[in-house]
Amino acid sequence: MLKRKNYVFDAANLQFLRHRRKGSEKLLRWSMWFVVSILVTICYAFIFQRLFGSPKEELLAQRVDEMRLRYSLLERKIDYASRVVADLRSSDNASYRAVLDLPLIPEDISEGGSGGVFRLGDLTGYMNTDLMMSVRSKFEDLKTQTNIQYNSLTELTDKAADWKDMWAHLPYIRPVNVTMRLGDGMKFREKHPVLGSPRWHFGQDFRCPIGTEVHATGAGVVYYAGNENDGFGIKVVIDHGYGYRTIYGHLSKCSVKRGEKVTRGDFIGLSGSTGISSGPHLHYQIDLFGEHVNPLWYFEDSLTEDEYFMMLDFLTKP
Numbered sequence: 001m002l003k004r005k006n007y008v009f010d011a012a013n014l015q016f017l018r019h020r021r022k023g024s025e026k027l028l029r030w031s032m033w034f035v036v037s038i039l040v041t042i043c044y045a046f047i048f049q050r051l052f053g054s055p056k057e058e059l060l061a062q063r064v065d066e067m068r069l070r071y072s073l074l075e076r077k078i079d080y081a082s083r084v085v086a087d088l089r090s091s092d093n094a095s096y097r098a099v100l101d102l103p104l105i106p107e108d109i110s111e112g113g114s115g116g117v118f119r120l121g122d123l124t125g126y127m128n129t130d131l132m133m134s135v136r137s138k139f140e141d142l143k144t145q146t147n148i149q150y151n152s153l154t155e156l157t158d159k160a161a162d163w164k165d166m167w168a169h170l171p172y173i174r175p176v177n178v179t180m181r182l183g184d185g186m187k188f189r190e191k192h193p194v195l196g197s198p199r200w201h202f203g204q205d206f207r208c209p210i211g212t213e214v215h216a217t218g219a220g221v222v223y224y225a226g227n228e229n230d231g232f233g234i235k236v237v238i239d240h241g242y243g244y245r246t247i248y249g250h251l252s253k254c255s256v257k258r259g260e261k262v263t264r265g266d267f268i269g270l271s272g273s274t275g276i277s278s279g280p281h282l283h284y285q286i287d288l289f290g291e292h293v294n295p296l297w298y299f300e301d302s303l304t305e306d307e308y309f310m311m312l313d314f315l316t317k318p
């Protein structure tokens with residue numbers, strides 16, 4: 001290749017003279033070439049990156065796609081969990097809370113409600129803000145709904161325990177076995193069999209021979225055991241709580257003491273004819289908050305003798 005040579009015109013002598021560049025000129029020229037080459041390279045690199053992206057960017061893009069996918073799957077799982085909680089809420093309101101006489105949870109409260117923009121503010125300004133906020137908002141709702149249902153379940157459990165306790169205490173069986181026939185019930189007597197004067201009979205009598213076993217009709221504490229000369233002779237009074245007291249009168253013997261705890265079906269004494277009594281019988285009385293209530297409303301009287309004793313065995317087994 002021919003080497004380029006530079007000439008300058010000598011006007012005085014009218015001839016071209018060969019021009020030799022100085023070292024500084026050469027350096028300047030090469031420097032310019034270098035700078036231009038760098039700029040062109042940068043431009044090419046920039047355009048290439050814009051079109052195809054760097055490997056690192058591609059990796060990041062893949063990760064972003066993966067995160068989007070994970071968020072979408074998470075959102076679907078939260079939706080599913082929300083539907084399950086909604087079903088629970090529906091059963092809770094329609095069945096359990098209704099049966100246990102608890103106030104229903106209003107729909108607008110039990111649905112939880114969104115956390116709002118205020119709490120989600122820290123997620124703003126990102127490429128996938130909408131998706132993240134949607135997931136976060138649904139999760140917050142789910143958390144609220146779950147807490148509400150958890151509290152409701154705790155309330156139901158406590159209430160159910162109260163009910164179980166109450167049912168154990170209410171006087172709900174016959175105090176003597178079914179072979180003992182009913183005597184006088186709760187009624188106004190024109191003529192008392194012993195006193196001869198008219199007066200109310202506030203209980204249910206059972207005709208039973210002296211020495212018949214008498215059983216507590218519900219769990220409670222013995223409030224009185226003995227004879228206080230009030231006409232009932234030897235008697236046992238059991239306080240069942242919830243406003244209930246039962247009285248077992250005209251006994252021949254008490255088998256419990258004041259303050260003793262009893263459960264339904266426990267043996268508490270033997271029937272007799274003490275006090276103002278015309279003959280052997282058990283006087284059974286139920287008081288509710290001091291008012292006399294008809295004992296016939298409080299036991300099932302169609303059991304056979306076997307069934308009655310099976311029930312006692314079941315109630316009193318340890």
Ligand SMILES: [Zn+2]
Pocket residue numbers: 201203204205282283284
């Ligand atoms: Zn009576």
